[in-house]
Amino acid sequence: MQQFSGERLSKLGYWRVGGPMEDFALVESVEELVELYPKIRWILGNGSNLLAPDQGLAGLTVRLSLKETEWLPGDRLRAGAGLLNTVLLSRVSRQGLCGLASLAGVPGTVGGAVAMNAGTALGEVAEVLEAVEGVDARGFRSIPREELPMHYREGGLPEGFVVTAAIFRLRREGLEEERQKVNHHLQRRMATQPLDLPSCGSVFRNPPGDHAGRLIESVGLKGWRSGGACISERHANFIVNTGDATANDVMSCIRTAWERVRDHAGVVLVPEVRVLGDWPVEVWPLV
Ligand SMILES: Cc1cc2nc3c(=O)[nH]c(=O)nc-3n(C[C@H](O)[C@H](O)[C@H](O)COP(=O)(O)OP(=O)(O)OC[C@H]3O[C@@H](n4cnc5c(N)ncnc54)[C@H](O)[C@@H]3O)c2cc1C
Structure with missing residues (x-):
């Protein structure tokens, strides 16, 4: 350690x-x-x-720092929670397997992907997860996917559970088709997302039947700035650091978008980004 x-x-x-x-x-x-x-x-x-x-x-x-992978019978893979998604995807593809298209273009680790039930238009991690291993106040244990109430950007982990590894169920069929879908998806992301500046991807979850970015744009906030943080001109659900932003600047953009969409569009957005630490309630009302 x-x-x-x-x-x-x-x-x-x-x-x-x-x-x-x-x-x-x-x-x-x-x-x-x-x-x-x-x-x-x-x-x-x-x-x-x-x-x-x-x-x-x-x-x-x-x-x-748990980054090891282990192949299990039946095209299953155990991957350490600290492994980067990019490394995971390349190991899966080198075995001629597929199934993890949902993580293409999603930065982060296996632990973060499970905790967030990360995903894209191509699916979500929950679809290929067999079990998670981890530690909580009860010690080390493994939890089968069926026992996790996973849903959109929500891993459903028990309170305080730290993921140490995840077991994925992969497949051989459909590899070429998946590659094509992933390529198309990555090109679309590059064309529509501000990937040249620091961000945390989508700040809010999409509400049912709508898009958080569309709502934020509809209340006139594209390009709205607080210090060095800015609601992206390219994609309004991204807040970018234009160089010298502070966490307070970013939070000010988040809060303004959340309040303005609530007050002018009647929709209470749910943050996708996890807010850690002790924030005063007047700065972040959703603590
Ligand atoms: C440019 C960009 C694009 C993105 N696009 C997408 C996208 O298309 N789809 C998508 O779903 N996300 C997207 N994201 C968000 C992010 O990449 C994912 O949510 C990712 O899964 C987070 O993983 P992480 O390891 O970085 O976790 P962190 O950001 O470090 O943590 C996220 C949460 O997971 C918890 N956590 C992390 N590791 C563990 C663990 N081992 N055990 C328990 N809890 C843990 C943290 O405490 C925190 O609450 C994007 C981000 C960026 C910057």
Whole structure:
């Protein structure tokens, strides 16, 4: 295990904002995680879907370095929670297998993908997940997919459960068709999303039958700025760091979009981004 003090979230998270972590540990085994568990306050994956305050995070934050993969009988794969999705996808494809198209273009780790039930128009992680392994106050255990109430961008993990690995059920048939769909999907993302600036992807979940980006645009907020943060001109559900944004700037954009859509379009958006840390209720009313 490696431990640090004062490591800044702005160096680790995709938005490039956020203050120091009081204590930060890189955990290298399940045994270490079990030992540290009672002290853990925050879990960090690859930081591609979270916002933490400029004051930083009090207490212990952990990130898992568990990156190993193991092939199991029947085209099943166990992947460590710290493995990057890009590495996972390339290992699956090198075996001539498919099934994880839902993670194409989604930054982050296996742990974050399961916790978020990450996905795209091509599907979501829940569809290929067989089980998760992890640690909570009861110790180490494995939970079958059927016991997780997963839904749109919600992993349904028990409170405080830290994912250490996920088992995916993959398939051989349809590989070429999946490759074509993924290529088309990635081209579309490049054409429609502001991928040249730091962001955390979509900030809000799409409400049933609508798109958060369309709603934010409809209330006139495309291009709205707070300090160095800006509601993207290209895709209004993205908030981008134009260079020197603070976490407060990003939060100000999130809050303005949330309030304006509620007041002018009558829709209460649900954040997709996870807000970590202690935010005053007047700054973030959904704490
Ligand atoms: C440019 C861009 C595009 C994106 N596009 C998409 C998209 O198309 N679809 C999509 O679903 N997401 C998208 N995202 C968001 C993000 O990539 C996903 O939500 C991703 O799954 C988060 O993984 P992470 O490892 O970065 O998790 P983090 O952002 O570090 O954490 C996210 C949440 O998961 C929890 N968590 C992380 N690891 C664990 C663990 N081991 N055990 C328990 N909890 C854990 C964290 O505590 C936090 O609550 C995008 C982000 C960016 C920057």
